[in-house]
Amino acid sequence: MARPVAAMSDSASSKLAEPDTPRPAAGVPVEISGVAHVFRRAGMETRALERIDLSVRAGEFVAVVGPSGCGKSTLLKIIAGLLAPAAGQVEIAGRCVAGPHTDLGIVFQSPVLLDWRTILDNVLVQIDLRGGRPAAYRDRARALLAKVGLGEFENRMPRELSGGMRQRTAIVRALIHDPPLLMMDEPFGALDALTREQMRIDLEKLWRERGQTTFFITHGISEAVALADRVIVMTPRPGRIERIIEIDLPRPRHKEVVTSRRFAEYCDEITECFMRHGVIQY
Amino acid sequence: MSGAGASRPLPARILTGLQQRIGMIAAFLMLFLLWEFAVKLFGIKEYLLPPPSKIWSEFLKRQNVVMAGAWTTLTEILGGYVLAVAISIPLAMAIAYSRFVETTIYPVIVFLQIIPKIAIAPLFIIWFGFGLFPKLLIVFLLCFFPVVVSSVAGFKSVDPDVMDFARSTGASPARMFFKIRLPQALPEIFTGLKIGAALSATAAVVAEFVASDRGLGYLLQQYNGQLETPMVFAIIVLLSAIGLAIYYLVEFIERLVIPWHVSQRPTEMTGL
Numbered sequence: 001m002a003r004p005v006a007a008m009s010d011s012a013s014s015k016l017a018e019p020d021t022p023r024p025a026a027g028v029p030v031e032i033s034g035v036a037h038v039f040r041r042a043g044m045e046t047r048a049l050e051r052i053d054l055s056v057r058a059g060e061f062v063a064v065v066g067p068s069g070c071g072k073s074t075l076l077k078i079i080a081g082l083l084a085p086a087a088g089q090v091e092i093a094g095r096c097v098a099g100p101h102t103d104l105g106i107v108f109q110s111p112v113l114l115d116w117r118t119i120l121d122n123v124l125v126q127i128d129l130r131g132g133r134p135a136a137y138r139d140r141a142r143a144l145l146a147k148v149g150l151g152e153f154e155n156r157m158p159r160e161l162s163g164g165m166r167q168r169t170a171i172v173r174a175l176i177h178d179p180p181l182l183m184m185d186e187p188f189g190a191l192d193a194l195t196r197e198q199m200r201i202d203l204e205k206l207w208r209e210r211g212q213t214t215f216f217i218t219h220g221i222s223e224a225v226a227l228a229d230r231v232i233v234m235t236p237r238p239g240r241i242e243r244i245i246e247i248d249l250p251r252p253r254h255k256e257v258v259t260s261r262r263f264a265e266y267c268d269e270i271t272e273c274f275m276r277h278g279v280i281q282y
Numbered sequence: 283m284s285g286a287g288a289s290r291p292l293p294a295r296i297l298t299g300l301q302q303r304i305g306m307i308a309a310f311l312m313l314f315l316l317w318e319f320a321v322k323l324f325g326i327k328e329y330l331l332p333p334p335s336k337i338w339s340e341f342l343k344r345q346n347v348v349m350a351g352a353w354t355t356l357t358e359i360l361g362g363y364v365l366a367v368a369i370s371i372p373l374a375m376a377i378a379y380s381r382f383v384e385t386t387i388y389p390v391i392v393f394l395q396i397i398p399k400i401a402i403a404p405l406f407i408i409w410f411g412f413g414l415f416p417k418l419l420i421v422f423l424l425c426f427f428p429v430v431v432s433s434v435a436g437f438k439s440v441d442p443d444v445m446d447f448a449r450s451t452g453a454s455p456a457r458m459f460f461k462i463r464l465p466q467a468l469p470e471i472f473t474g475l476k477i478g479a480a481l482s483a484t485a486a487v488v489a490e491f492v493a494s495d496r497g498l499g500y501l502l503q504q505y506n507g508q509l510e511t512p513m514v515f516a517i518i519v520l521l522s523a524i525g526l527a528i529y530y531l532v533e534f535i536e537r538l539v540i541p542w543h544v545s546q547r548p549t550e551m552t553g554l
């Protein structure tokens with residue numbers, strides 16, 4: 001897969017700000033128009049995505065829910081410029097994505113840590129690869145790790161940690177450079193229910209502080225409703241947008257909010273979408 | 283960066299290492315004792331199976347000749363091995379990163395690998411004569427293929443998700459290589475290096491068998507021809523020791539370079 005290189009260099013060469021220099025209010029708009037994708041492998045065609053149109057406002061928190069295999073990860077990779085779509089295009093901050101977009105943080109479905117680096121160094125590799133000074137980010141990395149409960153583990157190797165702890169490391173790695181766009185592919189999938197709830201609360205807090213545009217993929221209906229400004233409900237493969245549900249609930253989404261009737265009604269609405277498509281059957 | 287195993291003090295680690303091997307050492311001692319007594323008890327002729335004590339005393343008598351031979355052989359082994367490593371790792375990189383090299387040169391290498399390398403040895407004598415060079419070449423040839431093949435596998439075995447992460451940072455090709463691809467390839471490269479190391483001593487001896495006037499392989503043939511069996515045994519033991527030393531040297535370097543990988547391997551005593 002040949003990709004134009006031009007787009008890669010532009011944000012990589014723009015100097016990485018030192019952690020304490022305040023950035024202009026974070027968040028970039030994302031415009032997805034007519035994106036479709038087909039995987040071809042050994043003569044087999046898999047239609048993964050079918051005509052996705054979506055515009056995400058700067059600083060918006062968008063959650064995507066959909067059945068397994070409907071193309072959520074594919075969509076994330078297309079937006080991030082890691083995969084060239086078969087049709088359509090993506091614009092981030094008004095510029096067409098052609099090649100990996102670098103001014104973002106990504107959490108993949110699996111932690112993808114580097115076995116040979118400690119937890120702290122795995123976070124700092126984000127800075128290292130961008131050509132920044134990891135030393136300048138050390139304190140910030142420590143603080144973030146402590147915030148997700150990994151303070152004592154910063155000098156351990158990834159294999160010494162549980163799956164959930166590794167995923168939390170990956171989340172910190174995606175946040176360390178304070179990107180204006182955050183893409184998360186089922187980031188809490190490997191976490192236990194309690195940590196998951198806490199991470200959800202922390203993520204909302206972080207997002208409210210920084211206001212980065214956030215694209216959050218999940219299987220959890222209530223998790224989506226609890227976090228998002230808008231929930232995108234997708235159909236089974238080939239994935240299309242079935243519904244877009246505006247979540248009009250007050251923030252922060254405290255316990256009273258997530259146990260309210262309106263919250264339950266939003267969850268019901270999404271569940272019914274899935275029942276209509278036979279994704280959930282009783 | 284430090285592996286978990288490296289945190290204990292060195293003397294303690296050597297001690298537990300010895301404790302783990304104490305059974306093995308005892309078994310070897312028993313074997314030698316049994317051997318010694320069996321030979322005496324059944325009156326086995328010396329040219330058939332000499333007792334360990336005889337092997338040792340004969341060795342001491344001629345140790346100057348033998349050590350000179352060992353030096354020659356060691357030069358061939360190390361020279362050929364280093365040559366193989368120096369050429370095969372860059373070549374593996376070229377194969378892994380260039381479609382062109384992969385589709386042109388690599389199939390040829392894979393094909394050549396099938397040729398029994400030892401069968402070519404006599405040809406080298408015709409081409410390059412008697413000296414050091416043809417021996418280096420044979421050691422090179424035997425070590426070269428396993429190192430190339432596993433290094434190519436190593437350089438290609440990058441997790442696509444890790445690559446996606448790296449690409450999303452806009453890392454330069456050099457950073458991508460030194461911070462991601464090379465460290466990720468090292469475990470497989472070392473697998474090849476160890477296979478090569480284990481083959482190198484055999485290669486040198488075979489090369490000397492074919493044609494030479496010095497070295498342990500040459501001495502082995504001489505003593506064998508004169509039915510000096512104790513010396514034949516002495517040289518076999520010495521050759522084994524050299525092979526083992528080289529293998530463990532490579533393994534030691536592996537421990538230094540990739541502690542994160544070594545310490546997650548399930549068993550420590552890997553067989554040759």
Ligand SMILES: Nc1ncnc2c1ncn2[C@@H]1O[C@H](COP(=O)(O)OP(=O)(O)OP(=O)(O)O)[C@@H](O)[C@H]1O
Pocket residue numbers: 039040041046047048066067068069070071072073074075109237
């Ligand atoms: N590299 C690939 N080659 C071929 N087919 C692929 C590839 N990646 C994904 N697919 C196919 O595309 C479809 C969508 O995959 P994708 O990973 O985007 O699903 P998903 O919605 O993220 O699923 P999940 O919730 O289980 O992670 C699947 O049917 C999958 O088989």
Ligand SMILES: [Mg+2]
Pocket residue numbers: 072073074109185
């Ligand atoms: Mg997925």
